Amino acid sequence: xxxxxxxxxxxxxxxxxxxxxxxxxxxxxxxxxxxxxxxxxxxxxxxxxxxxxxxxxxxxxxxxxxxxxxxxxxxxxxxxxxxxxxxxxxxxxxxxxxxxxxxxxxxxxxxxxxxxxxxxxxxxxxxxxxxxxxxxxxxxx
Numbered sequence: 001x002x003x004x005x006x007x008x009x010x011x012x013x014x015x016x017x018x019x020x021x022x023x024x025x026x027x028x029x030x031x032x033x034x035x036x037x038x039x040x041x042x043x044x045x046x047x048x049x050x051x052x053x054x055x056x057x058x059x060x061x062x063x064x065x066x067x068x069x070x071x072x073x074x075x076x077x078x079x080x081x082x083x084x085x086x087x088x089x090x091x092x093x094x095x096x097x098x099x100x101x102x103x104x105x106x107x108x109x110x111x112x113x114x115x116x117x118x119x120x121x122x123x124x125x126x127x128x129x130x131x132x133x134x135x136x137x138x139x140x141x
Contacts, residue, residue, distance in 0.1 A: 002088040003087060004082050004088070004105045005107075005112075007088060009114050009116065010113045012111065015036045015039070015049060015070040016041065017046060020069060021054050021068045024049055025065060035051070035116075036049055037114065038070045038074050045106065047070075058073075079104065080094060080103055081103060081104040081105065082115070083107070084105050088124070091120075095115075102117070
């Protein structure tokens with residue numbers, strides 16, 4: 001049985017809610033990633049910020065990324081996440097059902113990794129990846 005732990009990217013770094021979006025962009029560039037999880041002062045996951053979020057929700061609106069905080073872009077809705085011991089089928093189901101391209105992996109409510117489409121593409125059969133991509137990209141009519 002393949003689990004979330006088997007396919008996740010380990011050691012992902014968290015932004016803090018008070019980090020600026022300029023800092024978020026710098027860290028994304030340093031780490032060569034397009035997103036970072038956002039955690040509160042207690043290390044609890046509060047959201048995920050993507051490079052696209054910075055562009056669309058900050059820069060395109062004329063805001064200064066040095067002044068906008070990561071916490072400003074997180075939503076009040078619970079963050080979709082998956083337990084580290086969840087079966088890969090559940091990972092695929094959650095990502096497809098909620099149309100998300102990455103999902104944080106938690107163990108005892110602590111962030112231990114993240115699974116992206118690229119992680120799945122590297123470790124799963126092509127037919128499973130094709131189904132996931134189709135489900136995430138599908139629009140509802």
